[in-house]
Amino acid sequence: MRRLKISYSTKLLLMEIAILTLCEVAFIAFQFNREQRYREDLLNAQLTILNYQLLDQYEGGVVNVELWERTIDLPIQELQLAIFDSEGNILYDNTGIGHLENPLELEELKMADKSELHRGFSVHNNDEVDDDDFYYYAALKEGDLYARTGALGHDVGLAEFMSIDRTFIWYAILIYIFIIAITWYATSRIGNTVKRLSEFAQAAEKGEEIFDTKVFPRNELGTIAHNIVIIYVRWQRTLAERDRQAAIAAKEEQEKAKLKRELTNNINHELKTPVSAISLELETLLTHKDKLTDAQRNMLISRCKANSDRLLKMIQDILTLNRLDDGAENIQRELLSLRDVVDETTDTLLPKAENVGIAFDINLPETMMMLGNGPLLEAIFNNLVNNAILYSGGSTISIFLQEEDEKSYRIIIGDDGTGIGEEHLEHLFDRFYRIESGRSRKKGGTGIGLAIVKSAAQFHGGDITVRNLPTGGLEFTLTLSKS
Numbered sequence: 001m002r003r004l005k006i007s008y009s010t011k012l013l014l015m016e017i018a019i020l021t022l023c024e025v026a027f028i029a030f031q032f033n034r035e036q037r038y039r040e041d042l043l044n045a046q047l048t049i050l051n052y053q054l055l056d057q058y059e060g061g062v063v064n065v066e067l068w069e070r071t072i073d074l075p076i077q078e079l080q081l082a083i084f085d086s087e088g089n090i091l092y093d094n095t096g097i098g099h100l101e102n103p104l105e106l107e108e109l110k111m112a113d114k115s116e117l118h119r120g121f122s123v124h125n126n127d128e129v130d131d132d133d134f135y136y137y138a139a140l141k142e143g144d145l146y147a148r149t150g151a152l153g154h155d156v157g158l159a160e161f162m163s164i165d166r167t168f169i170w171y172a173i174l175i176y177i178f179i180i181a182i183t184w185y186a187t188s189r190i191g192n193t194v195k196r197l198s199e200f201a202q203a204a205e206k207g208e209e210i211f212d213t214k215v216f217p218r219n220e221l222g223t224i225a226h227n228i229v230i231i232y233v234r235w236q237r238t239l240a241e242r243d244r245q246a247a248i249a250a251k252e253e254q255e256k257a258k259l260k261r262e263l264t265n266n267i268n269h270e271l272k273t274p275v276s277a278i279s280l281e282l283e284t285l286l287t288h289k290d291k292l293t294d295a296q297r298n299m300l301i302s303r304c305k306a307n308s309d310r311l312l313k314m315i316q317d318i319l320t321l322n323r324l325d326d327g328a329e330n331i332q333r334e335l336l337s338l339r340d341v342v343d344e345t346t347d348t349l350l351p352k353a354e355n356v357g358i359a360f361d362i363n364l365p366e367t368m369m370m371l372g373n374g375p376l377l378e379a380i381f382n383n384l385v386n387n388a389i390l391y392s393g394g395s396t397i398s399i400f401l402q403e404e405d406e407k408s409y410r411i412i413i414g415d416d417g418t419g420i421g422e423e424h425l426e427h428l429f430d431r432f433y434r435i436e437s438g439r440s441r442k443k444g445g446t447g448i449g450l451a452i453v454k455s456a457a458q459f460h461g462g463d464i465t466v467r468n469l470p471t472g473g474l475e476f477t478l479t480l481s482k483s
Helices: 008-057 065-069 107-114 156-162 167-205 220-287 294-326 338-355 374-392 437-442 449-459
Strands: 079-085 090-093 119-125 134-142 145-152 334-337 359-363 369-372 396-404 408-415 463-468 474-481
Touching: 008 079, 008 119, 008 134, 008 145, 008 167, 107 119, 107 134, 107 145, 220 294, 334 338, 334 374, 338 359, 338 369, 338 374, 338 396, 369 374, 369 474, 374 396, 374 408, 374 449, 374 474, 449 463, 449 474
Parallel strands: 359 396
Antiparallel strands: 079 090, 079 145, 119 134, 134 145, 334 369, 396 408, 408 474, 463 474
16 A cells, blocks of 8 residues: 655645644644633622612512512522521522421532622522422522522523623634634645755765755755755865866876876887988998098098087986976076077077077067076977077078066967978877978977977966968967066
8 A cells, every 4th residue: 555645844734634623623622611611600799789679678478579579680580599597597588498308518509608798609409399400509698598580591591691701712713713723834844855865865876966055945954955065066066177187187097197108109119210321330430440541530430420410409308308398396487688598599599590690579568577497498499499590491590579478478489481281280299290201300309399398388477389380481479477
């Protein structure tokens, strides 16, 4: 059998309705009893007044009934009137019953005997007739006389007099309905909060992504629930960001490992050429030292020197790349003038440029200060200018400041040479990439100079791009951060 599932708000509402119903029934019963006691007290007071009047009208065993009836103000048709003396003798009785066996044992007379006010009141069956009717009796003692009046409970006039005003019951029912409505509204809001918390807990248990935008009710429970969800969402986003960063870091590590493998393979390949050449030249010198002329010997020695210089430059470039790959925290920075770095680089390369008929056109402000690493900045301009000298085939190398803002410089390094094929532009900054492998090696190129330029620019918070000029030549756009 399928168990009926009741929501938390329904359970809470039913429990509160049960409590309110018990309170309502208890209140109505209390009020009903209180009203009944009030009516009995009022009747007792009225009957007591009749007893006083009865004794006042009593003279020598005779009651002036006509005069007495004109003084009473009760809508009761059947009244029992009796007067007793201290011995229990019936001095007057309007019912004509005669006498009672022991009237002083009646409850209301005994109460009047013991009471300081000499009054008594009770409700019981008629002691003189064996029937099911009940009477309200009131007794009064004055001296040696007892006055006793009784009103029949089923008397139409008395029943109307004793009837309880039930207006309060309708008010109680209206208030009950109003409270139930308020309770339903409150429990529905609480139930909505609890339901959403339950849905949230189930989703959290399953590990689902939760990006909650719904608003909880504006109460303490709603605020607490909202804060719990917000804390969980933030924690979830933190975990997602952590996982994303971990994935990025893992990918970067994989790329670094791949680059290192490629670098190792390329280094092995690149080192073989100068090392093999040096080995062959030294072997020739040793094997044929007596057969070689001075000119041949000097040529072999010069080639050994050139290959060793090329090998040394390659090692230095590889060390520079490794420094940049290992992290910026190991590289020192200082405040320096970028114009001075460019001037020192071009001064060093000026003889080499003049030998091939290339002039420098430099247009940089004197006050170009930035926080950077001098050797790395020199490597940027040295590689770009040296490549233009060796491979551009132009007549002018231009270096000028294109744009400056509060945070960075944008510098253009260009030539008026022949440029390169468009298919080479996207690979120009790759490690060991050469446009013409043989020509590059002959001129001392290592294939990693522009890779160093790219990494050094990124180390300084910038980047570098390249394009062919419409008029001919290459143009590098270098961005460097001031800090």
